[in-house]
Amino acid sequence: MKAVPGLAEGRLGAERRVARGSVGRMSNGFETLAIHAGQEPDPSTGAVVPPIYATSTYKQDGVGGLRAGYEYSRSANPTRTALEECLAAIEGGVRGLAFASGLAAEDTLLRTVCRPGDHVLIPGDAYGGTFRLFAKVLKGWGLAYDPVQLADLAAVRAAVRPETKVIWVETPTNPLLGIADIAGLATLARESGALLVVDNTFASPYLQQPLALGADVVVHSTTKYVGGHSDVVGGALVAADAGLGEELAYHQNAMGSIAGPFDAWLTLRGIKTLGVRMDRHCDNAERVVELLSAHPRVTRVLYPGLPGHPGHEIAAKQMKRFGGMVSFQVAGGEEEAVAICDRTRLFTLGESLGGVESLIEHPGRMTHASAAGSPLEVPGDLVRLSVGIESIDDLLADLTRAL
Numbered sequence: 001m002k003a004v005p006g007l008a009e010g011r012l013g014a015e016r017r018v019a020r021g022s023v024g025r026m027s028n029g030f031e032t033l034a035i036h037a038g039q040e041p042d043p044s045t046g047a048v049v050p051p052i053y054a055t056s057t058y059k060q061d062g063v064g065g066l067r068a069g070y071e072y073s074r075s076a077n078p079t080r081t082a083l084e085e086c087l088a089a090i091e092g093g094v095r096g097l098a099f100a101s102g103l104a105a106e107d108t109l110l111r112t113v114c115r116p117g118d119h120v121l122i123p124g125d126a127y128g129g130t131f132r133l134f135a136k137v138l139k140g141w142g143l144a145y146d147p148v149q150l151a152d153l154a155a156v157r158a159a160v161r162p163e164t165k166v167i168w169v170e171t172p173t174n175p176l177l178g179i180a181d182i183a184g185l186a187t188l189a190r191e192s193g194a195l196l197v198v199d200n201t202f203a204s205p206y207l208q209q210p211l212a213l214g215a216d217v218v219v220h221s222t223t224k225y226v227g228g229h230s231d232v233v234g235g236a237l238v239a240a241d242a243g244l245g246e247e248l249a250y251h252q253n254a255m256g257s258i259a260g261p262f263d264a265w266l267t268l269r270g271i272k273t274l275g276v277r278m279d280r281h282c283d284n285a286e287r288v289v290e291l292l293s294a295h296p297r298v299t300r301v302l303y304p305g306l307p308g309h310p311g312h313e314i315a316a317k318q319m320k321r322f323g324g325m326v327s328f329q330v331a332g333g334e335e336e337a338v339a340i341c342d343r344t345r346l347f348t349l350g351e352s353l354g355g356v357e358s359l360i361e362h363p364g365r366m367t368h369a370s371a372a373g374s375p376l377e378v379p380g381d382l383v384r385l386s387v388g389i390e391s392i393d394d395l396l397a398d399l400t401r402a403l
């Protein structure tokens with residue numbers, strides 16, 4: 001009897017996870033999992049780091065005689081498997097899947113769990129690319145969406161419809177750094193029969209564990225903090241439930257938007273230092289927030305670590321620290337915000353975030369330009385920083401000069 005492709009591969013994947021999951025049982029320490037999960041030394045050579053398996057296919061010992069469960073690299077590749085097991089371990093999920101980009105992961109997830117005619121609630125200030133996916137791509141496929149202020153649980157409850165399949169959460173949000181109560185939304189999603197999906201890109205699994213708070217699926221742009229070095233584009237899904245994980249794995253293979261072996265290897269390399277990097281991102285961001293808060297040209301600082309931030313208490317409950325992203329508004333409006341972005345030298349003007357190097361950008365004209373005129377439009381006088389892990393005195397001097 002011929003096995004259903006994908007599903008059979010998924011089962012093999014599950015067996016491999018059981019066999020290789022010893023690190024998880026030995027230790028639940030985040031850094032230990034980040035360095036070892038899915039990455040036992042290679043049994044044939046002793047290589048401590050999983051090799052880049054640059055192969056599309058695998059020799060079979062007789063028809064159907066797979067040596068280690070691998071038959072074709074869209075379905076599974078050992079370097080990607082190592083990354084997927086590591087992602088599942090550090091998010092506390094049962095199944096991790098690695099994709100070509102964060103948006104590829106999102107698209108695969110949505111077209112796995114939703115059908116045309118369904119409805120999704122999305123954050124009022126969703127990541128621009130996520131908003132575009134809903135507004136320009138999946139809307140045409142028949143998936144309706146409504147932006148909602150996730151910080152307001154009553155508003156979310158009121159926006160749920162009978163056909164609402166997913167509540168899509170970002171916390172902290174991009175670029176306004178709003179905070180949503182993951183545990184509260186998980187309860188609401190369960191009562192409504194919807195899935196709770198959390199895009200954990202901004203916090204990283206080191207700072208926030210959405211599955212432990214009741215989420216069903218975590219999404220990542222691993223391009224950002226997880227990879228951490230601005231040298232690879234990638235995405236991930238981590239499911240809390242084995243059945244859903246299996247369905248997602250089936251669609252990952254069927255739709256094909258996988259991470260290649262070199263990208264998977266680079267991402268795994270980045271994950272090993274995620275904990276120490278995040279602590280330094282947070283240390284530096286706190287100092288930057290101090291500087292901005294005291295600066296006469298700055299009218300408002302958005303950072304969930306500030307006691308005056310409307311989401312501070314929830315952030316303090318659900319996050320280990322408050323992250324490396326800082327946004328602020330300036331006196332002088334949009335022109336001055338743009339000019340500041342042009343004046344920094346160490347803070348590189350560019351999109352993206354979460355790398356070791358500091359970045360600055362103007363969301364209104366850059367990352368969120370596609371939201372102009374929509375309910376997701378961001379203020380013109382807003383500047384967003386991705387605070388890197390350089391020497392803090394140099395970062396503070398650069399900002400002081402630019403302001």
Ligand SMILES: *Cc1c(COP(=O)(O)O)cnc(C)c1O
Pocket residue numbers: 101102103104127129130170174199201202220221222223224233234235
């Ligand atoms: C960058 C980003 C994405 C999209 O990920 P890509 O890897 O660029 O496709 C999704 N969500 C958030 C919060 C992001 O910052």
